[in-house]
Each structure stands twice: as structure tokens, then as C-alpha cells.
Amino acid sequence: MSRNTAPATPRQLHLNVNILHSGFVPSAWRLADADPRAFVDVNHYVRVARIAEAGKLDAVFLADNAAIVDQIDFRPITALEPTVLLASIAAATTHIGVIGTASTSYNEPYNIARRFATLDHVSNGRAGWNVVTTADLASARNFGRDAVPDHAQRYERAAEFTELVKALWDSWEDDAFVGDKAGGRFVDVSKVHPVAHRGRHFDVQGPLNLPRSPQGHPVLVQAGGSPDGRDLAARHAEAVFSASQSFEESAAYRRDLNTRAAAYGRPGVKVLAGLTTIIGATEAEALRRRDELVDQIPWRYSLNRLAGTLGIDAERLKLDQPLPDDLALPGGANGNHTFFHATLAQGRRHGYTVRELIRSLAGGTGHRVIVGTPEQIADDIAHWFNGGAADGFNLMPDALPDGLQDFVDGVVPILQKRGLFRTGYEGATLREHLGLARPDNARLWRKSA
Numbered sequence: 001m002s003r004n005t006a007p008a009t010p011r012q013l014h015l016n017v018n019i020l021h022s023g024f025v026p027s028a029w030r031l032a033d034a035d036p037r038a039f040v041d042v043n044h045y046v047r048v049a050r051i052a053e054a055g056k057l058d059a060v061f062l063a064d065n066a067a068i069v070d071q072i073d074f075r076p077i078t079a080l081e082p083t084v085l086l087a088s089i090a091a092a093t094t095h096i097g098v099i100g101t102a103s104t105s106y107n108e109p110y111n112i113a114r115r116f117a118t119l120d121h122v123s124n125g126r127a128g129w130n131v132v133t134t135a136d137l138a139s140a141r142n143f144g145r146d147a148v149p150d151h152a153q154r155y156e157r158a159a160e161f162t163e164l165v166k167a168l169w170d171s172w173e174d175d176a177f178v179g180d181k182a183g184g185r186f187v188d189v190s191k192v193h194p195v196a197h198r199g200r201h202f203d204v205q206g207p208l209n210l211p212r213s214p215q216g217h218p219v220l221v222q223a224g225g226s227p228d229g230r231d232l233a234a235r236h237a238e239a240v241f242s243a244s245q246s247f248e249e250s251a252a253y254r255r256d257l258n259t260r261a262a263a264y265g266r267p268g269v270k271v272l273a274g275l276t277t278i279i280g281a282t283e284a285e286a287l288r289r290r291d292e293l294v295d296q297i298p299w300r301y302s303l304n305r306l307a308g309t310l311g312i313d314a315e316r317l318k319l320d321q322p323l324p325d326d327l328a329l330p331g332g333a334n335g336n337h338t339f340f341h342a343t344l345a346q347g348r349r350h351g352y353t354v355r356e357l358i359r360s361l362a363g364g365t366g367h368r369v370i371v372g373t374p375e376q377i378a379d380d381i382a383h384w385f386n387g388g389a390a391d392g393f394n395l396m397p398d399a400l401p402d403g404l405q406d407f408v409d410g411v412v413p414i415l416q417k418r419g420l421f422r423t424g425y426e427g428a429t430l431r432e433h434l435g436l437a438r439p440d441n442a443r444l445w446r447k448s449a
Helices: 042-054 082-091 109-122 137-142 151-169 227-236 247-263 283-295 299-310 337-350 354-360 374-386 402-417 430-434 442-448
Strands: 014-018 059-062 097-103 127-132 177-180 185-187 219-222 239-242 270-279 368-372 392-395
Touching: 014 270, 042 059, 042 082, 042 402, 059 082, 082 097, 082 109, 097 109, 097 219, 097 430, 109 127, 109 151, 127 151, 151 227, 151 442, 219 227, 219 430, 227 247, 239 247, 247 270, 247 374, 270 283, 270 374, 270 402, 283 354, 283 368, 299 337, 299 354, 337 354, 368 374, 374 392, 374 402
Parallel strands: 014 059, 014 392, 059 097, 097 127, 127 219, 219 239, 239 270, 270 368, 270 392
Antiparallel strands: 177 185
């Protein structure tokens, strides 16, 4: 090592919790101590966030849908608008990051730029935006469309959308706000710039109507596994929520994503793999908990959900037979690539029948499920992290808040003892939690180029 070279900083494991209303398993709301109205109760989300903060997790995450896309006759759905809910969570916490989903398919760049910059201001620099496109017909119909735009068009729009949001976040220079009482000078208007964007999908004059936020930009997260999704992540994302069923699959995904990012002259993207945990004091106890939860899910619900992920009629799925052989990407490759591939891989790899596949997924679709003791779960997390398959995990406990409390009480101390996870927050912003630099103002790069 040369005299002027600083020692490398050890990689740090990152952990978020995805607050999926009552929990990842569809029957979680039926547990004896669960509140069926938790999905619309801000206090439930705040309670989960406070448990996560006590465990020193990086962030809470909220998914979103622009329509009812699940079977509400049986289970709760994602209902509350994420940024409003995250502002409430931010007010009730001090350190944990707040990441929300907003689709580029049915929003406008100015609104999203303003909404997430506002969230970053009110949280004192803890906000993140999960950039997604929307592929379901129900959402399209809620916005006056009779069909879902094709995959390439959705990602073309998303790329322009994201570039424009970043430009709006940079439309104020860092020192544009003056606030000089004595001189009567509030803002240096020479440092507030229109974006004057004229593109294929959007025309936006700008500038944004609020100063650059504490993090410069809210953290950009992306959640697409298709080639178009990976390219969008490589160009813009700082972290990615992924869905991989095996170590090898996740490691290959991470290598591919970082190769793509390097081609754009960007540093590596942090891969946070989706992980559902079902925890027991013994493995037998954990398996019993899984089976009790899965057995409370009607098979018709599970078949419909699995069929929706695979893009086929539920009648083609036979509980005691393997998945059909002739499965192709839903909607002529216009559906959700990520969960289709992850679900199909799980079924094919193990030769599962449909019944076994549903049980292995704990009634869900796509995300990996670990059933075991805190030590077993910590071992698995360490294996994936140390082996380069993931930089961390987007946790989806079986039931909330109890499943997260079990993780914080049981798994986190083991990870801390092994030196893999923080014992205290060292910074105040989400960027600092994730080890990300505050971005320079891109407008100033162009000016000095």
C-alpha cells in the first residue's frame, strides 16, 4: 500500500424493512394479536419503523400500487400513499431512512421531484425514491388507458423521467438560498436555473420551487430485473431491490449490474436482495409457524396469485403437479419480468409441485423465504454478503410487527457480534447509512466542462 493510500473501508451490510402492511405472508392479518385495520393505520407503520430504528436498520421501505391488484376478499393491500405516510414516519423517528415507491408510468416528473425533495427536507435528509414502471392493466385503466404501454416504451419514459427529476433537484445551486435579513436579500436568483427540458415524453420549464435538499438528491433506488430495468438502474440507481432465489443467481445479477454501471462511468450499485424471514427458537418451531400461516391461506387465493405472476389462467395450475412446461413471459414479455423469473426458477430448480412451490414461497410470489432459527438466518445472510451475492437485504418479515421484532432481537445481535452490521448510527442521513456520497450538482458539472 502506498503512503498516500487510505486503507480500504470494510463493506458494511445494509438492511431495510419492507413494511408490507400486516406482513409478507397473506394470512398474517389473521394472527391472534394482529389488527386487521393495520393496513390503513399510521400508528402500525410508525411502530414497525421504531422497531427497525431500534435495530439500527438503514431504512423502511414502502411499495405502492395505483390500483387494487390483489384479492381484497381475503387479504389487506397497499393502500396509503407512500410519501404522506413516510412523512409521518419521519416525524416519529430520528435516524432511519424513509424510501417510497413512485411510478414513472402514471406520474409527472415535476410532481415527483417536488414530493421527494419535500420528503428529504422534512426528514432532514433521510429520503429515497424507488423508481418503477407499472405493468398492470388495472392501473392503466385508472389513468384513462385501455392497454398497458409496452415494456420498451415504459422504460424509455422512465429514463427520461428520471433524468428530468434529477435535473429539477439540481435547478437550485447549493448556495442559492441567502436569507440575508440585514441586506434584504432572500435568494440569489442567478443561482436558480430553469431546466428548459423538451423531450419525447415531457416538456418542463422549471426550476423546482424549493432549494436543493439536505442530501442533494434523495437516494435513488430501482427494482427491475429485465434488461431494460437493469440498464435504468446502471444509469441512475444507487441501490437496487432484487428478487433472486439462489446465491448463484444473485451473484450473477450483481456482477452484471455493476458491469453495466461501470460502462456508464458510475460506481457499483448496492444490491439489496428481497428476503422473507420466518423465525423460531428451533427450526421445527419455525417450520410449524410457516405451515400454520400457509394453512390459513385459501388455496384458491394462492393459485390465483401464482397464476397472475406467471401470466396464465389459474385453471392450468394443478396442486399436485409441476408447473406447466410451456411458460413464457406474461403479456408477450410486457408483464413483470422479475417475479416471473424468480418464481419460475424456484419451481424448476427444486422440481416442486404447485402445492410445494406455494408452501416454499410462504404463499407469496418471487421473493426468497428462509425458515429457521436466528443463527441459521444470520448464517445465510453472512454467506450471501461475504460471498458477494448481495450488499444487503430488503427484509419482508412473515408478520408485522412481531416478525421484525424477532429479527431485531434474534438476528441483529448475531450479525453485530460478527462485525457485519452496525451497533449504532454513525451518520444522520440515508446516504451516510448506505455509504453514499452527496452528489455534486450536475448543472455545475456541465458549466465547468
